[in-house]
Structures are given as C-alpha cells and as structure tokens.
Amino acid sequence: MPDLVRAAQPLRQAGRILPVGVGNNCNTHVRQPEHIACRCHPAFVATFDRPRRTDDFRAVSLRALIIDYNGFFASCEQQERPELRGRPVAVVPVMTESTCVIASSYDARARGIKVGTPVSEARQLCPGIVIIESRPEVYIRYHQKLITAVETCLPITEVWSIDEVWCTLPPDWQNRTDALATSRKIKTAIRLIAGECLTCSIGVAPNAWLAKIASDLEKPDGLVVIESEELPQRLFPLKLRDLPGIGGNMETRLRTAGLDTVEKLYAASVEKLRHIWGGIEGERMWERLRGTEVPLPPKRTSSLGHSHVLPPHLRNLAGAEATLHRLLQKASMRLRASGFYAGGMHLALRLSGHKQWSTAATFTETQDTLELTRIFNLLWVRRPSGTTAIHGVGVTLFDLGTTAGHTAMLPGIVDNGDKRAGLNAALDHINKKLGKNTVVFGGALGALDYAPVRIAFNRIPDLQIEEGDASGDLRPNDDELARFRLAPRVSALSVSAS
Known part of the structure; x- marks a missing residue:
C-alpha cells in the first residue's frame, strides 16, 4: 500500500475523510474510487473540513x-x-x-x-x-x-x-x-x-x-x-419533534414558516432554513437531512456547577448553606482539574411553593477555593429575608477561561497566589489519594453526610476527584447570565471585607 494511502487510513476510520462519490484524479498517487486520499486533489481540503453537499x-x-x-x-x-x-x-x-x-x-x-x-x-x-x-x-x-x-x-x-x-x-x-x-x-x-x-x-x-x-x-x-436509498421518504412519517435539535420553540418557528411536516422541512431551501434557525445551524440541518456528516466546532466549556434536591432534614438555612459550601468546593476542584479559572458565580435556591430565587456576581478570574468561598458569602447574604424552607440549591461557576487575570495585582498588594495554589493542590491530592471529603473547608461540615453523586446525562462524573455533577435544574440560562454580566464586578477586597 502506498505511504499516502496508508497514512489516510486512520483519518478514514476516524470519519474525517468522507465519501464524495468521485475518484482521485492525481496521476502521482494510487487511484481510490470512493475516497479522496490525496492532498493533491483540489477537493481534498474542502472534503476534509466539510462534506460536499449532495x-x-x-x-x-x-x-x-x-x-x-x-x-x-x-x-x-x-x-x-x-x-x-x-x-x-x-x-x-x-x-x-x-x-x-x-x-x-x-x-x-x-x-x-x-x-x-x-x-x-x-x-x-x-x-x-x-x-x-x-x-x-x-x-x-x-x-x-x-x-x-x-x-x-x-x-x-x-x-x-x-x-x-x-x-x-x-x-x-x-x-x-x-x-x-x-x-x-x-x-x-x-x-x-x-x-x-x-x-x-x-x-x-x-x-x-x-x-x-x-x-x-x-x-x-x-x-x-x-x-x-431510503432517504428522504423514510423520514416523512416522523413528527418534527422526533428530529434531534427540534424542540418546542423551534417547532413553533417552523410551523409559523409553513413547515409543519418533515416532508416540507426537507423540501425547504438552505436559505430558508438558515433564516429560520438564524444562521449556520439551519444549513447544518439541511445537510443532515441528506445524510451528510456535518463536522461541528469543538465544544467549549463555558460553565460548570452542581445542584441538589435537599432531603427533609437539610431544608433549612443551615443545611442549605452547608450543602452549597460542599457543592462549591466540589466545583472548585473540578475547575482546577480542568485547568479553568472562573470569572462569575451564580447561586440559586428552590423555595417552597415552586418559587425560585437566584443571584450572581462577576469578578477577577480565579480557581482558588477560599476566594470563591468569600464571593459565595457575599452572594449568600443577598437571599430574601424570611427564607426558611429551601427545597433545592445550586451553584454554577461561569465565564470560564484558561488564564487568570488575577495575576496582575495592584501595586502594594501582596500576591498570595502561589501559596494558595500550593494549598489547593495539596488538598486536591489528599482527597484524590485518601478519598473524597478527607479534607474540606469548615463551611461544608454540616452536609458531609449528604453529598451524593448526581449524574447529568451529558457528563459522567470522575469519581476520583468529585462526588458527582448537578441535576442541572438550577443552572442559569444564557439570558440570565448576560443580565448579571452587566452589573459591576465584585472585587477581591470588597469580598474580603464583607
């Protein structure tokens, strides 16, 4: 097998080189009837990055x-x-x-x-x-x-x-x-x-x-x-909501545009679907309906967090606060394990009567548990007065990045970042080696007996570094986070003084 074709095999197996129904017309290399395996072919780059519409x-x-x-x-x-x-x-x-x-x-x-x-x-x-x-x-x-x-x-x-x-x-x-x-x-x-x-x-x-x-x-x-060979007729008996990516809101938009069946959706032009979806996702839907494997951009993690439904004995202020401390410490450990720094924190409570309260703050990026705890304390005092029965809690870290803006300290302020980083690394190492909850910050002590794993269906927890992920029902949506970003940033000094 020629070297170029041999080198192309792993890419084919990974699904990166896709069938396009044409041969390799390069005279230098071996002819491949179903795959473009040669970079000399003028369509190679387009095929590698994006399947041909067909x-x-x-x-x-x-x-x-x-x-x-x-x-x-x-x-x-x-x-x-x-x-x-x-x-x-x-x-x-x-x-x-x-x-x-x-x-x-x-x-x-x-x-x-x-x-x-x-x-x-x-x-x-x-x-x-x-x-x-x-x-x-x-x-x-x-x-x-x-x-x-x-x-x-x-x-x-x-x-x-x-x-x-x-x-x-x-x-x-x-x-x-x-x-x-x-x-x-x-x-x-x-x-x-x-x-x-x-x-x-x-x-x-x-x-x-x-x-x-x-x-x-x-x-x-x-x-x-x-x-x-069964496409597109095999799809026509399906309902719009049977198609991945079409929820209630999108179904309403499609019906408003006159596309109330899968058959009509298939017959619509690329331009019409781009307009309905508001961009490239409409074109991707057009491609998928026709059997094309559409490469997606790499997923970007923009937030992480945890939430829990509280058992009856923790449905009070002390129990909710201790559980939130435990969830925040778990989220902080995940943050460091992933190499991220957080620039925002969202806090949510589910109250009796199906009511919900939330608040958030943005701040200089950090992954330090103590710094995040100070910010949590500032948010916690914002809770509604008279709050007693709390049925669920959640904390989300957002505006994630891989660089820490907090390293540029103001003149005259001592930077304890290296010491804090060493402390966090030591705590993470101990909890990984000796088991979760071996060492925790004091705020979480009241909830250590109730720190169960929660699995989000789109993420499998790493049991070595955490006790589980959130159910997701108290996570903020993008519109809510955008509103909180408009508020002034919380400074480390103001948090420390609170």
Whole structure:
C-alpha cells in the first residue's frame, strides 16, 4: 500500500475523510474510487473540513452507529437486584414523596410513569411500583462496563452521555450486512460483560444525526438501519419533534414558516432554513437531512456547577448553606482539574411553593477555593429575608477561561497566589489519594453526610476527584447570565471585607 494511502487510513476510520462519490484524479498517487486520499486533489481540503453537499444518496455509506442504552438507571438496579426484574421500577434523587422520577423501567413507562412524574402520582398510576433512591456510583460503574463491551467490537468515536455513545464504522463495514453483524456482536458483548438486564437500541445510518433517529424508532432492544436509498421518504412519517435539535420553540418557528411536516422541512431551501434557525445551524440541518456528516466546532466549556434536591432534614438555612459550601468546593476542584479559572458565580435556591430565587456576581478570574468561598458569602447574604424552607440549591461557576487575570495585582498588594495554589493542590491530592471529603473547608461540615453523586446525562462524573455533577435544574440560562454580566464586578477586597 502506498505511504499516502496508508497514512489516510486512520483519518478514514476516524470519519474525517468522507465519501464524495468521485475518484482521485492525481496521476502521482494510487487511484481510490470512493475516497479522496490525496492532498493533491483540489477537493481534498474542502472534503476534509466539510462534506460536499449532495442529493446523490447512493454515494453515502452507512458510517454512523449510535448505541442508546434502554432505561439505563432502572436497568442497572434490576441487574444488581434480581428481585426487581419484571417489576415496575422508578428511580428518584432522594426518598421523599415530594420529589419526581428521574428514570423508570419499561414496565413502569407502560403505566404512564416517565421522567418528571411526581412520586405521589407514580404510586397512583402503579400501586405496585418500586421506588428506589438513585445510586450514581453504581450507574457509573455499569457505564464503564458498557464502554468496555462496545470497544471489544468497535472503537467509540464519542461518548454522548452516560447512556449513549457514537461509533464510526470502518470503511469496509459501511454496508448493511456488516453493520448488522457488528450491531449484534455489540449486543452480545453487552449482555456478557454488563449483564442480561442491560439492553440497548442501536441505530445505523449515513450520519450520526440520522443514526440517533434510527435508535429511537425501536425500543427497547431495537436495531434499525436507515440506508441512503431510503432517504428522504423514510423520514416523512416522523413528527418534527422526533428530529434531534427540534424542540418546542423551534417547532413553533417552523410551523409559523409553513413547515409543519418533515416532508416540507426537507423540501425547504438552505436559505430558508438558515433564516429560520438564524444562521449556520439551519444549513447544518439541511445537510443532515441528506445524510451528510456535518463536522461541528469543538465544544467549549463555558460553565460548570452542581445542584441538589435537599432531603427533609437539610431544608433549612443551615443545611442549605452547608450543602452549597460542599457543592462549591466540589466545583472548585473540578475547575482546577480542568485547568479553568472562573470569572462569575451564580447561586440559586428552590423555595417552597415552586418559587425560585437566584443571584450572581462577576469578578477577577480565579480557581482558588477560599476566594470563591468569600464571593459565595457575599452572594449568600443577598437571599430574601424570611427564607426558611429551601427545597433545592445550586451553584454554577461561569465565564470560564484558561488564564487568570488575577495575576496582575495592584501595586502594594501582596500576591498570595502561589501559596494558595500550593494549598489547593495539596488538598486536591489528599482527597484524590485518601478519598473524597478527607479534607474540606469548615463551611461544608454540616452536609458531609449528604453529598451524593448526581449524574447529568451529558457528563459522567470522575469519581476520583468529585462526588458527582448537578441535576442541572438550577443552572442559569444564557439570558440570565448576560443580565448579571452587566452589573459591576465584585472585587477581591470588597469580598474580603464583607
């Protein structure tokens, strides 16, 4: 095999060089009938960075394979506890009647119990349902088993969430026969390595977006292939909300523009979709509908945080404050582990009567736990007077960057940054080596017995450095953060004096 073609193989396997239906017309190098493998080809750069727009579906292979684990949290519980198998199961964040279901088994879903169903309603819908408190460490352990199982059959391109992964099929396997065989091997490996209760639905298609749709068409334990020859007609029976990326607001905008079916959406021009979406995302939708794998810009982390529903014994000022201190210390450790500095902090409380209060401040970038604690103390005193019953708390660090503006100190002010950095590094090292909560700052002491892992579906916690991620329900949206950014910055000196 010529060196240039050999060098191109890893790129093909990573999905970076995509089929375009033309050959390599360079006389210097070997001819490749389906892939442009030579940089001498005038279309190489365009193909590498962005797939060619095409309505020739016959030129598009089965590149993407999506694995979606069925009823993941509930399935893990049924695998761990055989007595739960065949019974309706609901998983909740905390054992109280006022909370909501965060996951349910398919037996429970058949009785109308889904994510967000209040526990009291779940008991009415299904008197025999088993309510289980979430055990995130167990789910993370099974997630790691599933990753191992999949990688015995096929490399993983990207982990999308704790219950979903994307794989790119190698060029030689981008056909229906091999794709089906690979999918069945993955199902067998999952059963052998993770257990018989852990099933998955697999979707295979020309791009990951279509493969995601395919994985949702048959649950549980499904296997659906959407081939290029079936497009676009295979999509027409679907509802607009069945398409990834189309939520309630976008559906309203599409209907207002006269696009109330998938067929009409497909027939719309690129220009019209760009106008509806307000930019490049509309063009990306046009491409995805036609089977093109659209490269996305690298994801940028702009915020991180944690939130928790409080158990009854912590639903008071002291319990809420201690829990927030614990969450802030976890977020600070994550911040340093990721190499980020935060320039803003958002604090949120969920009060009785479904009311919510929040505040925020911006400041000179820092990753120091003590500095962030001082800023938290300033925000905490802003809470509404008379606040007593607090049902949930959340803290989010935002305006993340990789450089620390606080290093440029004012003349005459002693910079303790190096000492603080050494202290933070020592604390992180001790907690990693000897276990979480070995050393904490005093504000968190009242909540150490309640610092459970929380798993956001789009992020899997690293149990070595943290106790889990937020449920996300108290995270600020972009509009709220933009409003807080207009306020004057909080200075380190004013925080220290407060």
